[in-house]
Amino acid sequence: MIVCVCNNISDREIRQAVDLGISSMPELHRELGVxxxxxxCVSYAREVLNEHLDGKAQVTELHFKKSTTSA
Incomplete structure (x- = not known):
């Protein structure tokens, strides 16, 4: 879905930018022109940015329990 009509920026592009390290609206503004x-578009772009940042935080907080049984 297009978030920024003026610069033709989609929600997908915003999520990709977050995956590449963008973590704030000023960075999104500077790098993509949002x-x-x-x-x-600013309020919705901020929502997409924050939701994707929150999603990444949940994924990076997964912990795996090591098996204590011997094979």
Missing amino acids: GTCCGK
Whole structure:
């Protein structure tokens, strides 16, 4: 879905940017141009950014229990 109509930026591109290390709106603004024209996209872009950051945090917090049995 297109988030920023002015710069043709999709939610997928925002998630990819997060996967590549972007973690704030100023970075998203600078790297992708989100919110640089009319600004109507900023609130939804922030929502997509934060949801994907939260999702990444959950994945990186997984812990695996080592097996204590011998084979």
